[in-house]
Amino acid sequence: MILAFYPADWSPVCGDQMALYNEVLPEFQKHGAKLLGISVDGVWCHAAFAKDRRLRFPLLADFHPKGAVAQSYGAYRENDGYSERALFVIDKNGVIAWSYCSPVAVNPGADGILEALDELAPRAETSHR
Amino acid sequence: MATLKVPVTPEDHIQGDPDAELTLLEYGDYECPHCGRAYGIVKQVQKHFGRRLRFVFRNFPLTQIHPHAQTAAETAEFAGAHGLFWEMHDLIFENQDRLGLPLLFALTEELGLDPQGLRDALTAGEFEPRVRRDFLSGVRSGVNGTPTFFVGEQRHDGPWELENLVTALEARRALV
Secondary structure (H helix, E strand, C coil), rough: EEECCCCCCCCCCCCCCCHHHHHHHHHHCCCCCCEEEEEEECHHHHHHHHCCCCCCEEEEEECCCCCCHHHCCCCEEEEEEEEEEEEEEEECCCCCCEEEECCCCCCCHHHHHHHHHHHHHHHHHHHCC | CCCCCCCCCCCCCCCCCCCCCCCEEEECCCCCCCHHHHHHHHHHHHHHHHEEEEEEEEEECCCCCCCCHHHHHHHHHHHHCCHHHHHHHHHHHHHHHCHHHHHHHHHHHCCCCHHHHHHHHHHHHCCCCCCCCCHHHHHHHHCCCCEEEECEEEEECCCCCCCHHHHHHHHHHCCC
């Protein structure tokens, strides 16, 4: 499972973080990973954003109580009222296998996530044997 | 700092001297308006450095927000298979405001290529793997939007106006 916290819907650049992940989604799926985007935006805002950007993965609304999920991951910016650009890769046992917190203005890309998934794959196979 | 994970090879689209001391590489999307603006800036950078610079273009179509980006990329690759990659690349960006199938077929004819050949290639997805390979090499290298530039092997973060790219390339040259 990939949990991607981001500050807000409707960031004004093309190829923003969620648009990028939308394109890379098949690669995540090849690794057996599901992607969830999460921000403090509400459900209807997410719905409009997902429709506009044709997102093919779910967005979670960390809306009420505001930012509670982000806080529990240590990824909330209290002074700003939104979350960090923080990425978590969570393994089958529910353990955080990898995380990364990007400067809030910098789209972290997808290379770190894919490397983390690469690393998880052999380990997951080993533990099955 | 993100670095280029897939080195430049002769299979890449390279403009300028392949052995030039400086390399500017762009991951771009033909439908992205920012890439359209970057097109003119790259031309100026090339003029500035002349023979000292080679420019490499790799496809990074954001197909879900740009419905024509993939087709445009495959059309440029189709032209490339006939030795006319850069001609098509330039024409698409110069006519970006009219991007769509009619434009791509008109440009194909303008370059003296066979429109039926393009139709067949698009239908068969002949150049889809090539475009996907470019895209994935970008993802692995930390491309996070379009355009993303690499100066040598280093991702160029921040603004990419003429002076920014020239400064980054000059700094790179000082290192070499």
